[in-house]
Amino acid sequence: MTSPPTRRKRATVHDVAVEAGVSRGTVSRVVNGERYVSAEAREAIEAAIEKVGYVPNTAARNLVMQRTQAVGFVVHEPHSLFVDDPNIGNILLGANEALSQADHQLVCLVVDSERDTDRITRYLSGGFVDGVIMVSARQNDPITRVIERLGLPATFVGHPPDLRELPFVGIDNRSASADITGELIGAGRRHIGMIAAALDRDSGSDRLAGFRDALGDRFDERLVVEVPLYSHQDGFAGTSELLRREPDIDGVFAASDAVAAGALEALRAAGRSVPEDVSVVGFDDSAWALRCHPPLTTVHQPAAAVGQRAAEVLLAQLRGETISPVGSFVPTSIVRRGSV
Amino acid sequence: MTSPPTRRKRATVHDVAVEAGVSRGTVSRVVNGERYVSAEAREAIEAAIEKVGYVPNTAARNLVMQRTQAVGFVVHEPHSLFVDDPNIGNILLGANEALSQADHQLVCLVVDSERDTDRITRYLSGGFVDGVIMVSARQNDPITRVIERLGLPATFVGHPPDLRELPFVGIDNRSASADITGELIGAGRRHIGMIAAALDRDSGSDRLAGFRDALGDRFDERLVVEVPLYSHQDGFAGTSELLRREPDIDGVFAASDAVAAGALEALRAAGRSVPEDVSVVGFDDSAWALRCHPPLTTVHQPAAAVGQRAAEVLLAQLRGETISPVGSFVPTSIVRRGSV
DNA sequence: TTGTAAGCGTTATCAT
DNA sequence: ATGATAACGCTTACAA
Numbered sequence: 001m002t003s004p005p006t007r008r009k010r011a012t013v014h015d016v017a018v019e020a021g022v023s024r025g026t027v028s029r030v031v032n033g034e035r036y037v038s039a040e041a042r043e044a045i046e047a048a049i050e051k052v053g054y055v056p057n058t059a060a061r062n063l064v065m066q067r068t069q070a071v072g073f074v075v076h077e078p079h080s081l082f083v084d085d086p087n088i089g090n091i092l093l094g095a096n097e098a099l100s101q102a103d104h105q106l107v108c109l110v111v112d113s114e115r116d117t118d119r120i121t122r123y124l125s126g127g128f129v130d131g132v133i134m135v136s137a138r139q140n141d142p143i144t145r146v147i148e149r150l151g152l153p154a155t156f157v158g159h160p161p162d163l164r165e166l167p168f169v170g171i172d173n174r175s176a177s178a179d180i181t182g183e184l185i186g187a188g189r190r191h192i193g194m195i196a197a198a199l200d201r202d203s204g205s206d207r208l209a210g211f212r213d214a215l216g217d218r219f220d221e222r223l224v225v226e227v228p229l230y231s232h233q234d235g236f237a238g239t240s241e242l243l244r245r246e247p248d249i250d251g252v253f254a255a256s257d258a259v260a261a262g263a264l265e266a267l268r269a270a271g272r273s274v275p276e277d278v279s280v281v282g283f284d285d286s287a288w289a290l291r292c293h294p295p296l297t298t299v300h301q302p303a304a305a306v307g308q309r310a311a312e313v314l315l316a317q318l319r320g321e322t323i324s325p326v327g328s329f330v331p332t333s334i335v336r337r338g339s340v
Numbered sequence: 341m342t343s344p345p346t347r348r349k350r351a352t353v354h355d356v357a358v359e360a361g362v363s364r365g366t367v368s369r370v371v372n373g374e375r376y377v378s379a380e381a382r383e384a385i386e387a388a389i390e391k392v393g394y395v396p397n398t399a400a401r402n403l404v405m406q407r408t409q410a411v412g413f414v415v416h417e418p419h420s421l422f423v424d425d426p427n428i429g430n431i432l433l434g435a436n437e438a439l440s441q442a443d444h445q446l447v448c449l450v451v452d453s454e455r456d457t458d459r460i461t462r463y464l465s466g467g468f469v470d471g472v473i474m475v476s477a478r479q480n481d482p483i484t485r486v487i488e489r490l491g492l493p494a495t496f497v498g499h500p501p502d503l504r505e506l507p508f509v510g511i512d513n514r515s516a517s518a519d520i521t522g523e524l525i526g527a528g529r530r531h532i533g534m535i536a537a538a539l540d541r542d543s544g545s546d547r548l549a550g551f552r553d554a555l556g557d558r559f560d561e562r563l564v565v566e567v568p569l570y571s572h573q574d575g576f577a578g579t580s581e582l583l584r585r586e587p588d589i590d591g592v593f594a595a596s597d598a599v600a601a602g603a604l605e606a607l608r609a610a611g612r613s614v615p616e617d618v619s620v621v622g623f624d625d626s627a628w629a630l631r632c633h634p635p636l637t638t639v640h641q642p643a644a645a646v647g648q649r650a651a652e653v654l655l656a657q658l659r660g661e662t663i664s665p666v667g668s669f670v671p672t673s674i675v676r677r678g679s680v
Numbered sequence: 681t682t683g684t685a686a687g688c689g690t691t692a693t694c695a696t
Numbered sequence: 697a698t699g700a701t702a703a704c705g706c707t708t709a710c711a712a
Contacts (some may be wrong), residue, residue: 010490010689012688012689012690013689013690013691014689022698022699023698023699023700024689024690024691024699024700025691025692025698025699025700025701026697026698026699028690028691028692029691029697029698031690032691035697036697036698037697037698038697038698041697041698053489055465055466055490056465056466056689056690057403057467057688057689057690058462058463058465058466058467058468058690059399059402059403059408059466059467059468059688059689059690060403060467060688060689060690060691060704061466061689061690061691062399062690062704063397063399063400063403063688063689063690063691063704063705063706064689064690064691064692064703064704065690065691065704066704068399070463070468092450093450093452096450096452096456097452100452100453100455100456100459103459105449105459105460105463106449106450107447107448107449108447108448108449108450109445109446109447109448110432110433110436110446110448112433112436112437115440116436116440119440119443119445120445122398123398123410123445125395125396125398126395126396126397126398126399126401127397127398127399127400127705128398128410128468149393150350150395291631350705352704352705352706353705353706353707354705362682362683363682363683363684364683364684364705364706364707365682365683365684365685365708366683368706368707368708369681369682369707371706372707375681376681377681377682378681378682381681381682396705396706397704397705397706398706399704399705399706400688400704400705400707401705401706401707402688402706403688403689403690403705403707404687404688404705404706404707404708405688405706405707467689681712682711682712683710683711683712684709684710684711684712685708685709685710685711686707686708686709686710687706687707687708687709688705688706688707689704690703690704691702691703691704692701692702692703693700693701693702693703694699694701694702695698695700695701696697696698696700
């Protein structure tokens with residue numbers, strides 16, 4: 001004897017049709033703003049809609065139209081990063097903007113556990129979205145596999161190495177890293193270390209590669225400390241380790257600004273001053289960069305523009321266009337502040 | 341050899357049924373793991389599913405089942421805040437966790453413009469979700485109106501003043517603010533100002549009310565500077581203004597940690613030292629609190645727990661339970677660091 | 681245990 | 697300009 005939930009029954013086109021004394025077809029035409037409806041019919045129907053409180057059921061519409069006007073934005077990151085990393089938020093906002101223009105709904109899907117992976121997989125397969133923007137896919141990512149299997153239109157932000165021919169947009173992490181390392185070299189630094197993070201992702205490994213490129217012969221792998229995440233905490237730990245290994249370093253390339261912020265703290269704790277004793281550069285030009293003392297010289301990453309471009313590429317696919325080239329790069333730039 | 345062509349047509353129950361030589365009903369039973377199917381039928385059907393690559397179309401299932409197993413998480417905030425405020429991310433993660441347990445998909449919807457409002461309104465009306473978790477609704481929010489009109493199950497985080505009987509969860513901003521202000525008083529501060537933000541939201545106005553409560557007779561409205569957002573920038577501007585109005589303040593209650601971080605900078609710029617000359621307290625215990633120099637004494641806000649509770653309350657509604665009381669508070673605590 | 685058939689709320693294709 | 701009617705892909709009584 002439980003009391004029934006107070007869910008009022010939704011009005012349908014049928015109800016509206018009856019109320020207005022017309023057929024369902026005519027109602028549908030009015031709702032979708034088509035031509036060929038008489039003024040009087042339109043009027044009666046609009047009144048009826050108002051009266052019965054009709055709202056179209058999109059699930060039904062989707063079923064027959066075979067599209068949803070929604071696209072998934074899949075964030076596959078550990079908690080801490082989604083919360084910490086302003087880039088993701090900006091990519092999301094840029095994508096939302098472009099999709100919004102095209103009258104598509106962005107739905108953001110957070111993958112946070114194995115369990116989530118399964119559910120999202122079902123969600124994507126279930127016809128809830130017309131396509132997906134995939135942020136920071138892992139190598140051998142089950143979600144990527146599903147996308148391929150379904151032939152679901154998708155654009156990736158970044159390009160995991162095992163991605164076949166799926167379109168992606170990103171920045172050129174490798175050459176940008178070489179450039180920013182050049183700042184260190186240009187400042188006369190000779191013992192340059194790197195705190196390399198997230199090597200399981202293309203961004204992480206490309207940044208390391210760029211660092212290596214810039215150093216050439218002088219590259220010394222003992223000066224590279226690998227840490228798992230682009231986090232403040234890992235930056236601190238990694239830099240402490242670096243100082244232990246090689247106390248006389250005079251330059252540090254941190255794989256992200258958050259990492260650089262941690263590096264700065266570790267250096268301060270070790271009694272080094274920046275930029276007098278050691279120069280530090282980061283990557284991202286996130287809020288961290290300005291918050292640091294001294295503010296960071298870093299790579300400006302136009303996150304919103306990346307999101308926007310990703311959305312545009314996806315929309316093009318939805319229109320049935322073939323994307324070529326599959327990869328599209330948004331240009332970065334160096335911003336010089338006080339840390340070198 | 342490989343099948344490169346683009347969008348393959350999706351297999352349906354019908355295709356599986358034909359392939360397996362059974363009826364659609366039986367296929368449906370297997371897919372939904374019901375009893376009463378013979379081992380041989382099950383086997384044939386499973387093989388057929390694999391062969392034709394069948395994935396259920398959830399839109400169709402939703403239509404007939406009248407539910408989606410998805411809930412909307414609506415974030416109604418300006419860009420900057422969604423990106424800056426770690427609380428929202430944690431609320432989202434807490435909610436996702438609870439929903440995930442209950443096998444529901446969280447769909448995050450970002451409202452960022454008038455245009456977005458319209459689209460989200462349609463999305464919510466469209467039967468894409470069974471319910472919604474609404475974060476930081478505005479007073480007289482069009483989305484709130486739609487939720488009420490639809491009778492869509494919803495839980496609010498915080499409670500805008502014009503919310504009727506809809507369930508909400510939150511923290512007791514007012515008494516927590518009184519408590520944290522007490523820290524300033526307890527430290528012997530006599531000229532205490534407040535940087536009050538976001539007064540159009542319950543959190544903002546309640547924090548101001550708590551400040552007033554704690555001060556009682558000594559409350560002086562000239563010491564309150566109102567700023568629009570919980571942002572670092574507004575904290576800086578507001579505090580500069582406060583110093584202009586009343587140069588001899590010795591205590592500041594900033595409406596959030598981000599605001600407090602800005603306050604700290606403004607004080608430093610004005611040559612005041614913290615906590616020697618003036619004590620500062622914040623609210624949220626976000627990442628900002630630890631990042632500041634000195635670290636902030638602040639109110640710890642269990643954001644993830646709030647998200648989790650919000651999800652639980654929503655799930656209860658989905659089960660048809662009646663929520664009472666409508667409001668549910670998650671306890672906060674004070675964390676003392678160096679800024680007092 | 682399995683098949684049949686009636687919807688679920690729309691849109692789309694016909695005649696009219 | 698409008699009204700039947702057939703899909704869309706699925707679940708679910710009810711029959712068999």
